[in-house]
Structures are given as structure tokens and as C-alpha cells.
Amino acid sequence: MATFEELKTNAIKVFGNFGAWVFDEWKKLNDTFFYGENIVGEIIWGSTPQDRSLGYYSPDKNFIVLHKTLMRPVYPTSDLTWKLRHLNKRKVSDVLLHEMIHQRVHQIGGWEGENCHNNGQFVNEVNRIAKLLDIDIKAKVIQWKTIHGKTTPSVEPGCLNPEELSNFPYSSRSRNYYYEQS
Ligand SMILES: [Zn+2]
Known part of the structure; x- marks a missing residue:
């Protein structure tokens, strides 16, 4: 190696x-x-x-x-x-x-779960790293529910939706973060 x-x-x-x-x-x-x-x-x-x-x-x-x-x-x-x-x-x-x-x-x-983002192992890492980055978000494994034949993600209040989870941490940065170059 x-x-x-x-x-x-x-x-x-x-x-x-x-x-x-x-x-x-x-x-x-x-x-x-x-x-x-x-x-x-x-x-x-x-x-x-x-x-x-x-x-x-x-x-x-x-x-x-x-x-x-x-x-x-x-x-x-x-x-x-x-x-x-x-x-x-x-x-x-x-x-x-x-x-x-x-x-x-x-x-x-x-990992074990729906996909490489929506699973317990990835979610745990997101929560752990969000704390270290001082980003105020919470992630939970997202369940899907079907109402009247339509399947939608069941996101708990205050938790990342599937899109945000798949794009952590860039989905969770403040608006100007990438334009204030350090
Ligand atoms: Zn990914």
C-alpha cells in the first residue's frame, strides 16, 4: 500500500x-x-x-x-x-x-441502510462532525412514508432532509461562508 x-x-x-x-x-x-x-x-x-x-x-x-x-x-x-x-x-x-x-x-x-448517506453510520458521523464545526444541525436516519400513493421523506422537525444530508457540510454552511476566504 x-x-x-x-x-x-x-x-x-x-x-x-x-x-x-x-x-x-x-x-x-x-x-x-x-x-x-x-x-x-x-x-x-x-x-x-x-x-x-x-x-x-x-x-x-x-x-x-x-x-x-x-x-x-x-x-x-x-x-x-x-x-x-x-x-x-x-x-x-x-x-x-x-x-x-x-x-x-x-x-x-x-454502513447498513437505505443508501450511503441515509444510514445510521453516516448520520452519526454527520452529528459528530457538525458539533466540531460548530454547525447547529441535527441529522437522523430518514424514514419514508406513503400517503395517497405518494412517497415522501418523513423528516423530524429540525433535522436534515435527504438533500441536506447528502450534501453535508456544504448544505449547512452559512450563506456567505464560501465567499469569505480565509
Ligand atoms: Zn456522499
């Missing part, structure tokens, strides 16, 4: 500064939110299945994909070359954090 340094070196070869940054960020998030326990794998900038999401985690191969559109500038820039300093680091960091929750859930035994 490749070490962190080997994977990072490889990422730098392919993605330059972006590769270096993303591995350093992964390590920071691992120490801050996952007790340094996540086992590192490849992290690439590319396409996600059907381009449906900003990130993707493959449990079989333990690799994380960050959608290549995340590399694009938020605002038009006259720079001819797109540089790391233009990257919306808060946004990418949140996408990475989301994929790292999948990574952790998989590495501590996997």
Missing part, C-alpha cells in the same frame, strides 16, 4: 500545486476530525459518476475524486493561468471532508 508521501508525490506530478494542497488538506482534516485514523488513498481531480456530485469516494479502491470544475475560478479572472490562489479552498475542503466521512464509515466497518 502506498504511503502518504508516495501518494502526495504522485499527485504533485499530475496536478502540481493542486495535488500538493489537497494532500496537505486531507492530512489536516484527518487530524482535526478523524483522530488521524483515516487510511490515505489516491485523491484525484477528475469526473464523478454521471457528474452528479462534486466529489466521489470509491470504497473498493479507497480513492477520492474531486470534481475538476471545483478548480475553476468562482469569479472570472483575467489571469491566463489558473493558479492555486484562485481556488475556493473552503469549498474544496468541505467536499473533501464529505468524502472523508465516506472513507471513515467504510474503514470502520461500512
Whole structure:
């Protein structure tokens, strides 16, 4: 199995500064939110299945994909070359954090439930991390109910709906969070 340094070196070869940054960020998030326990794998900038999401985690191969559109500038820039300093680091960091929750859930035994978001293991991680981020939300496994032939999610008051759960933490950030660059 490749070490962190080997994977990072490889990422730098392919993605330059972006590769270096993303591995350093992964390590920071691992120490801050996952007790340094996540086992590192490849992290690439590319396409996600059907381009449906900003990130993707493959449990079989333990690799994380960050959608290549995340590399694009938020605002038009006259720079001819797109540089790391233009990257919306808060946004990418949140996408990475989301994929790292999948990574952790998989590495501590996997999940059982409706899908990779709506299950007890993922929900527990969301609640744990929301506290650490000081985000005031609550997640619960969502049941579905059918009334007059229509199936709708039964979301308890004050809890994340399916959409928000699938997009934690970016669904739960304050409006301006991604535009106040730190
Ligand atoms: Zn996900």
C-alpha cells in the first residue's frame, strides 16, 4: 500500500500545486476530525459518476475524486493561468471532508441502510462532525412514508432532509461562508 508521501508525490506530478494542497488538506482534516485514523488513498481531480456530485469516494479502491470544475475560478479572472490562489479552498475542503466521512464509515466497518448517506453510520458521523464545526444541525436516519400513493421523506422537525444530508457540510454552511476566504 502506498504511503502518504508516495501518494502526495504522485499527485504533485499530475496536478502540481493542486495535488500538493489537497494532500496537505486531507492530512489536516484527518487530524482535526478523524483522530488521524483515516487510511490515505489516491485523491484525484477528475469526473464523478454521471457528474452528479462534486466529489466521489470509491470504497473498493479507497480513492477520492474531486470534481475538476471545483478548480475553476468562482469569479472570472483575467489571469491566463489558473493558479492555486484562485481556488475556493473552503469549498474544496468541505467536499473533501464529505468524502472523508465516506472513507471513515467504510474503514470502520461500512454502513447498513437505505443508501450511503441515509444510514445510521453516516448520520452519526454527520452529528459528530457538525458539533466540531460548530454547525447547529441535527441529522437522523430518514424514514419514508406513503400517503395517497405518494412517497415522501418523513423528516423530524429540525433535522436534515435527504438533500441536506447528502450534501453535508456544504448544505449547512452559512450563506456567505464560501465567499469569505480565509
Ligand atoms: Zn456522499
